Amino acid sequence: MRDSRILRVVVAAISAALLFIVSAIPAWSMTVTFVRHGESQANAAHIIETDIPGRGLTERGHAEAAAVAEILARNGHDKAYSSPLLRTLETARHFADDDSEITRLEGMREIPGGWFEGARDDSGLERLLYGLPGIAWALGLRFIPVLGSEDGNAFDARVDAALRQIHADYLAGETQNPVVFGHGGTIMFWTMMNVDNPDLLLMLTHTLGNTETVVIEGSPDEGWTLVSWAGVEVSRTPSLPTTLFVRTRDLLVAPQTALYNLGQALRTGDVVTVVEALRDGILDVVTTAVRYVPNVVRDIVDSVLEREAQQPPQTSAERLETAGDRSRSDTGPGVTAPASGAPAATPEARPARAEVTTELTAELTTELTAGPRPGPGAEPESAPGSAEETDLAAVPALKPHGATDLSTGNKVEPEPVRGVSRPRATLRDTAGQPTSVPAGAGAAAAGTSKAGAVTRCRACA
Helix, strand or coil, rough: CCCHHHHHHHHHHHHHHHHHHHHCCCCCCEEEEEECCCCHHHHHCEEECCCCCCCCCCCCCCCCHHHHHHHHHHHCCEEEEEECCHHHHHHHHHCCHHHHHECCCHCCCCCCCCCCCCCCCCCCCCHHHHHHHHHHHHCCCCCECCCCCCCCCHHHHHHHHHHHHHHHHCCCCCCCHHHHEEEHHHHHHHHHHCCCCCHHHHHHHHHCCCCEEEEEECCCCCCEEEECCCEEECCCCCCHHHHHHHHHHHHHHHHHHHHHHHHHHHHCCCHHHHHHHHHHHHHHHHHHHHHHHHHHHHHHHHHHHHHHHCCCCCCCCHHHHHHHHHHHHHHCCCCCCCCCCCCCCCCHHHHHHHHHHHHHHHHHHHHHHHHCCCCCCCCCCCCCCCHHHHHHHHHCHHHHHHHHCCCCCCCCCCCCCCCCCCCCEEEEEECCCEECCCCCCHHHHHHHHHHHHHHHHHHHC
């Protein structure tokens, strides 16, 4: 009994894990290649022709169809789908070996011309009025109809149904690389209405020519991504403006689609169908509205973070240069910014500044070592070798009672201070003020002055 319980628990855990994994995996994605038909007789006559079956291809159209069929075969396309109009069927026959291998899709037919059926497609107001609704649909205004024909909701619904059939065949293994032969308006407008990376400028500047292709990737439930347009590869990562445009377009489309589906349900007269359409429509509108603002904020934040991550890191030299620029630009109080026309300091000028600084430092040291300068009215110090010094040397030494004999051999000479020239004829009192000794003074005065000089010089040392 215990073993059976353990087995049931293990089976339940494995089943839950598999269910989680399957739910996390998006619906199977497929690649669909749309091909516009070759040149038709209506194209050659420049006439809007959308009624079934329409006219077939010209000789040039058959040559174009044969050329594109070879390219498709080399790319590994394995199943052909086609609009029911004659010009698309004849184009598909160059690719398929037999008509039985071509699947006709009613939803891939051309946009009905309505009031403009049979009008010229190379000039005139009719051409503009026939094409403008498709551009409005791509902008999210699906309620606008082609005069006398369908609106964007009906157009999108029928093309969606055709792609769901192709996707079902893909899941069933009937095709791995399908190709769909259709019409320029149908392919261009539906693609720009449904892909997550639309480029409306591309549609306006490069309308599809005969046998040109459009490649999309995705699924009806998970959405579609534009891969290439007329052979030109398109970036699968939309820019921020494109992403915000798609978000806003989806917000506008949700209520239009809900009303269209509700109208289709009312036509059936089935109460259950009407209730389901009403429920699904309200849920879709509310969900889209609630998610709009958070999605927009997340898209903006992701774009900013991605842009910062793509910037290369700043090197150490660049950081130092940036710091230097900031310090030079910061002029606080008492700091004067250099004039706009003043020359910048060069590396050659820096040694000169260092020399000036050294000279100023030496002069300041000399002044501090020499002591305070004479006050006003004091006699200037005598230079070495002056007459005053000579007279002082000629004075005979006096030896008063109790005085120390300072004659040659008994006196102590002070050590000279380096870099400083002191006149020996100048005496300083204890207050540090200079006092000149007159010529002819006695030996006692000379001995006193020399002893004081020795004391001060040793203190300086």
